[in-house]
Amino acid sequence: MSSMAPSRSRQETVLFPRLMQLNRAGVPDPxxxxxxxxxxxxxxxxxxxxxxxxxxxxxxAVEALLTTHGIA
Structure with missing residues (x-):
């Protein structure tokens, strides 16, 4: 694995709060x-x-993603 690649725990630390927010927002595939x-x-x-x-x-790009996921 490249030293530049984030560790699994770092990815989980970054993703977890966003997943919680998206779950609360009712996103179908958070x-x-x-x-x-x-x-x-x-x-x-x-x-x-x-x-x-x-x-x-x-x-x-973010607006397009949010629209695709039914948020915007």
Whole structure:
């Protein structure tokens, strides 16, 4: 496993609170959405290290995910 890859416990620490929020919101498949949101956050977070801020495409991607999962 790459040293850059997050540990399983770190992934669970990041995903668990989001899963709880999504479960309370009644999302049909909260595990999938939580993982997708974490992945969408991680890439742009790295991108911001090289630039000034998040690209607009991130907001649009999150909106599309939420719409797909019946939230927005």
């Amino acid at each position: 595990e999938v959405l939580a993982e997708q949101l974490v992945v969408l956050h991680t890439g742009p977070a790295d991108y911001t290290l090289l630039t000034v801020g998040y690209p607009d495409s991130v907001r649009k």
